[in-house]
Amino acid sequence: MELIVEGVSHRYGPTEVLDDISFTIGDGEIVAIIGPSGCGKSTLLRLVGGLERPGEGAVLMRGAPPDRSLNPLTYVFQDFALLPWRTVEGNVSLVLEDHAMTAAERREVIDDVLARTRLAEFKQALPRQLSGGMKQRVAIARALAVRPAVMLMDEPLSALDSQTRELLLDDLLELWLRERFSACYVTHNLAEAVRLGHRIVVLSRRPGRIRELVRIDIPLAERSTAVAELARLQQELWQLLRDEALAADRELADAG
Amino acid sequence: MPAEGPAGDDDDIRPVPFRGGGFRHVPLGYLSPLVFVGLIALWELGSRTGWISSIALPAPSAVFAAFLDLVETGMLWQHLRASLLRLVVGWTLGTILGIGVGLAIALFSVLRAGLAPVVAALFPVPKIALLPLFIVWFGIGEGSKVATILFGAFFPTVIATYSGVDNVDRGLIRMGQSFGLAWASIVRKIVLPGAMPAILAGFRISVSISIVLLVAAEMIGARFGIGAYILTAGALFAVEQLIAGVAMLSVIGLTISRLIGRAEKRFLDWRG
Ligand SMILES: Nc1ncnc2c1ncn2[C@@H]1O[C@H](COP(=O)(O)OP(=O)(O)O)[C@@H](O)[C@H]1O
Numbered sequence: 001m002e003l004i005v006e007g008v009s010h011r012y013g014p015t016e017v018l019d020d021i022s023f024t025i026g027d028g029e030i031v032a033i034i035g036p037s038g039c040g041k042s043t044l045l046r047l048v049g050g051l052e053r054p055g056e057g058a059v060l061m062r063g064a065p066p067d068r069s070l071n072p073l074t075y076v077f078q079d080f081a082l083l084p085w086r087t088v089e090g091n092v093s094l095v096l097e098d099h100a101m102t103a104a105e106r107r108e109v110i111d112d113v114l115a116r117t118r119l120a121e122f123k124q125a126l127p128r129q130l131s132g133g134m135k136q137r138v139a140i141a142r143a144l145a146v147r148p149a150v151m152l153m154d155e156p157l158s159a160l161d162s163q164t165r166e167l168l169l170d171d172l173l174e175l176w177l178r179e180r181f182s183a184c185y186v187t188h189n190l191a192e193a194v195r196l197g198h199r200i201v202v203l204s205r206r207p208g209r210i211r212e213l214v215r216i217d218i219p220l221a222e223r224s225t226a227v228a229e230l231a232r233l234q235q236e237l238w239q240l241l242r243d244e245a246l247a248a249d250r251e252l253a254d255a256g
Numbered sequence: 257m258p259a260e261g262p263a264g265d266d267d268d269i270r271p272v273p274f275r276g277g278g279f280r281h282v283p284l285g286y287l288s289p290l291v292f293v294g295l296i297a298l299w300e301l302g303s304r305t306g307w308i309s310s311i312a313l314p315a316p317s318a319v320f321a322a323f324l325d326l327v328e329t330g331m332l333w334q335h336l337r338a339s340l341l342r343l344v345v346g347w348t349l350g351t352i353l354g355i356g357v358g359l360a361i362a363l364f365s366v367l368r369a370g371l372a373p374v375v376a377a378l379f380p381v382p383k384i385a386l387l388p389l390f391i392v393w394f395g396i397g398e399g400s401k402v403a404t405i406l407f408g409a410f411f412p413t414v415i416a417t418y419s420g421v422d423n424v425d426r427g428l429i430r431m432g433q434s435f436g437l438a439w440a441s442i443v444r445k446i447v448l449p450g451a452m453p454a455i456l457a458g459f460r461i462s463v464s465i466s467i468v469l470l471v472a473a474e475m476i477g478a479r480f481g482i483g484a485y486i487l488t489a490g491a492l493f494a495v496e497q498l499i500a501g502v503a504m505l506s507v508i509g510l511t512i513s514r515l516i517g518r519a520e521k522r523f524l525d526w527r528g
């Protein structure tokens with residue numbers, strides 16, 4: 001399944017947040033979206049997943065979602081959004097309970113995704129007992145449980161410390177190599193973008209416009225060894241973003 | 257050995273002074289029963305020596321004798337049964353209705369606009385002022401008493417519930433929507449548990465209001481019940497019976513507070 005964002009503009013009251021955004025997310029492709037903070041990345045992701053309606057333009061799906069996909073467009077949130085009163089298992093179960101499946105089938109799916117995210121032994125743990133990285137793995141397991149066609153990830157690693165982030169980044173890479181999921185990966189971290197993105201959408205400061213669409217031809221499997229090349233790319237992206245980030249920073253400071 | 261410090265005085269070594277103590281509670285579970293026993297013993301002593309006039313405040317032993325008397329005549333059970341029945345029925349109905357209305361106000365804009373001002377207007381009215389009205393409506397019997405308690409429990413529960421729902425993390429609700437959960441599932445599995453801490457905190461308030469109303473209602477035309485017992489005792493200047501009644505109310509209050517504490521442990525253990 002392909003996801004097409006077509007001429008999307010959006011405003012909140014008088015503030016213009018997004019201006020004429022168009023790009024596509026192909027099957028099995030990870031599109032990273034970077035931009036200075038406050039430029040509308042989260043808004044864009046909410047529009048893409050249908051949590052809000054765009055003021056102008058449209059978000060379209062082409063082709064059928066994969067077989068047995070329970071929730072084609074599935075989010076992974078920055079703050080994990082786990083129910084604190086449910087165990088790891090219960091949190092995954094939550095998103096399956098509204099679908100017609102037997103308790104045994106549900107248990108099978110839960111065990112499967114928890115094994116895939118290496119969480120099997122923490123099944124009964126409550127969120128407060130888990131570290132940030134573990135919580136995000138639970139959220140990823142929950143997303144996998146509904147067999148998404150496209151994962152919509154809003155700064156999934158930004159709430160984590162840098163070492164955990166590195167570990168989880170490797171986890172995500174490995175997961176993609178196994179499952180070839182498609183994703184729209186919002187981040188303000190350039191290193192994440194060049195490690196995970198097949199293509200990178202660079203947004204300007206608010207109102208977010210597409211500054212540049214960068215394609216990275218190094219296969220994801222080889223990203224961890226192509227360090228020099230990625231560093232160069234990252235530097236290029238930073239050149240693009242630097243002025244925007246600076247201006248955005250000033251803007252926020254005097255926009256009371 | 258490291259080089260000598262700038263001060264150069266080897267003898268002048270002392271530990272860093274500790275400044276971090278206090279402002280923290282250490283559990284001293286044995287202390288509160290001791291204080292209780294001590295107070296009662298002092299009181300008994302005061303009464304025996306005549307320091308405390310037995311007309312104003314009878315000795316604990318006299319109060320206990322009055323209590324035993326109640327047990328032996330079987331009246332304890334009569335009074336307790338009448339009071340607990342009113343309390344449980346009134347509070348339970350008020351709480352169920354309160355949670356329902358509170359949820360409705362929190363979830364539907366129309367109801368919020370329509371009902372929230374009504375609730376806000378009625379909440380501060382002391383419900384005891386409505387008792388005469390309820391007597392007119394429901395008669396002097398159980399109906400008016402239960403209705404008073406029901407109303408007393410209803411309003412704080414409504415307010416606790418809807419402010420609890422208002423404070424549920426919007427991010428969790430959005431998460432539910434993003435996974436395509438049904439509206440009813442979001443309410444039952446996300447909104448309600450999220451509002452649970454506020455609802456249970458509301459229970460503490462509604463229970464204490466209910467006990468106040470129970471006693472007040474029983475003082476107006478009831479044959480049985482702890483309130484009636486206290487009133488009769490007062491009329492007869494039987495102060496030791498009066499105090500026994502008050503002590504029973506204290507025990508009921510403590511017991512219910514324990515039960516709510518249990519419920520909090522059970523339902524809110526996820527908060528750690
Ligand atoms: N629900 C909303 N109502 C009003 N303004 C909003 C809302 N959501 C976001 N904004 C504004 O839109 C802009 C973009 O926000 P956001 O998409 O969160 O940026 P980013 O994720 O890139 O940091 C910000 O200026 C923010 O204040």
Ligand SMILES: [Mg+2]
Binds near residue numbers: 041042043155
């Ligand atoms: Mg954001």
